[in-house]
Amino acid sequence: MEDKMKVPLFDLTRQYEKLRKNVLKKLDAVFTSGNVVMGSNVKALEEEIAKYINVKYAIGVANGSDALRISVQAIGIKEGDYVITTPYTFFATASAILLNGATPIFVDVEDKYYNLDLDKVEDLLENHPKKEKIKAIIPVHLFGKTVDLERLERIRENYNIKIIEDAAQSIGSVWHFKNGERKFSGSIGDLGIFSFFPTKNLGGYGDGGMVVTNNADLADRIRKLRVHGAAKKYYHDEVGYNSRLDEVQAAILRIKLNNLDEYIDKRIKKAKNYEELFELHNLNEDLSYPAYFNDRTHVYHQYVVTLNNPKDRDKLKKFLENKGVGTSIYYPLGLHLQKCFENLGYKEGDFPVAENASKSTLALPMFPELTKKELEYVVKSIKEFFSK
Ligand SMILES: Cc1ncc(COP(=O)(O)O)c(C=O)c1O
The missing domain is CATH 3.90.1150.10 (Aspartate Aminotransferase, domain 1)
Structure with missing residues (x-):
């Protein structure tokens, strides 16, 4: 065996070597503009992500955890509701449900593939004693591999249930539909969420997240919820959060999205x-x-x-x-x-x-x-x- 090497699990610095010149140029432009929160880069990134995964709307938020929490609120989940999700995921998937006063119902994952077992999900939707209280499903495309999007669409229609896709780990993964269409993870739910945590495939140099949707009303509501529920500054329709995406992250993410x-x-x-x-x-x-x-x-x-x-x-x-x-x-x-x-x-x-x-x-x-x-x-x- 050769000499001992040091192989990290993940290394951001090597990528930075290649991006350095461009990143510094773009950051200089942000700082020179003086507009450092939710400015032109955030708007452009939202449009570029929407185009990339083929949805109508994308809304930048502070991180993937907020994207989930805000999404659960936006689709109307409240105290007394149940939401199905997987027990084998990052904590934020389930905490988003509890932080909205609802209760997660965990369902086991598929052997070896480790995504939510949709047979078991359907079984629950049919047979759970309080099935009328189950209002949504949050499937997670774990480690970057896509849940069966075709079947998810069917489940949504058959059971009239909301779906929030937790695509925090899976940006860019696609499902090939039987009719020849290709759809991106995150694009078929009522809402889909992404995380731009630095280790993610599309990662910033700090926190960032995004919610995507084809539903104009949901997009409007999420735009409000990320700024304390205000459609007009200082006029609050509901209680929301401070969950803005900053220009520094958006400028960097735009460079990386190209790659x-x-x-x-x-x-x-x-x-x-x-x-x-x-x-x-x-x-x-x-x-x-x-x-x-x-x-x-x-x-x-x-x-x-x-x-x-x-x-x-x-x-x-x-x-x-x-x-x-x-x-x-x-x-x-x-x-x-x-x-x-x-x-x-x-x-x-x-x-x-x-x-x-x-x-x-x-x-x-x-x-x-x-x-x-x-x-x-x-x-x-x-x-x-x-x-x-
Ligand atoms: C499956 C999943 N959901 C949600 C999140 C939360 O994203 P963030 O760290 O940006 O808050 C993560 C982050 O690791 C994740 O892996």
């Missing part, structure tokens, strides 16, 4: 490299690489493998750490088992697929600038672990 397809392409190639090397080193008995299918894209926001024996996971993580390889666990404890959700009454064993995922998955280094040599080092280190 997004290239970044995604590079991530997909790295995923392919991982897969080939796992096969070359006969690692398929020890771990499974992320599931993907031809009718949709996986944009690999995270590259998450599943250890066939969950007992290996923490040991492998430690081993890789000693080798200088950055890894992470998304997510070590299902939301249904979080202390702050105790009163919802869930217990261990309620969602076996999600619980097993929490115990057996590991995110490996993934970012567009990851080199072949680094990737090979990661896989050889994993091989070394399993050869001991």
Whole structure:
């Protein structure tokens, strides 16, 4: 084995080297204009994102968590309502429901694919004792792979239920419909949300988020909610938030949006490299690489493998750490088992697929600038672990 290398899970600095000149130029223009919050860059970014994912309206907000919270309020969810979502996601997906006084109903995820199991969702919509109180579904396109958008559209129509797509991790991923159409994750729900946290595929240099929709009334309401519920300054129709997107982030995100397809392409190639090397080193008995299918894209926001024996996971993580390889666990404890959700009454064993995922998955280094040599080092280190 070659000398020890340092391979980070994610590295923003390499990308900055390439963007530096342009970023500094655009930032200088922002600062020179003196207009630093919700100015021309935010407006342009909103238009560009709307065009990119093919929706009518996009509204910039302060972060993805706010985008969710505001969306839940905008579609009219309130105390006493139930909202279906997954327990295997980032915290903000569920807290957005509770912060609006409603109750999340967790539904288990699909084996290996880890997105909301839509069979189970439909079962619940048919058979839940209080099914008339279920007002919305928040599916999450986890790690960058798309939930079945075609089926989601059908569920929305059949059950007359609202859908907020949590596309925080999946900007740019598409679903190929049977009629030949391609639709982007985030574009088919009543509302879709994105996060521009720096580690995201389209990430700023600070926080940022966006809500997208084809519904003009919802777009208006979200525009109000992000500025304390005021359509006209200092005249408040309802209680909202301070959730503005700033010009610095919007200017940077516009530069990166131009490169997004290239970044995604590079991530997909790295995923392919991982897969080939796992096969070359006969690692398929020890771990499974992320599931993907031809009718949709996986944009690999995270590259998450599943250890066939969950007992290996923490040991492998430690081993890789000693080798200088950055890894992470998304997510070590299902939301249904979080202390702050105790009163919802869930217990261990309620969602076996999600619980097993929490115990057996590991995110490996993934970012567009990851080199072949680094990737090979990661896989050889994993091989070394399993050869001991
Ligand atoms: C699935 C999911 N939803 C929501 C969010 C919240 O986004 P933000 O960090 O921009 O608030 C994240 C961020 O990690 C996420 O991964």
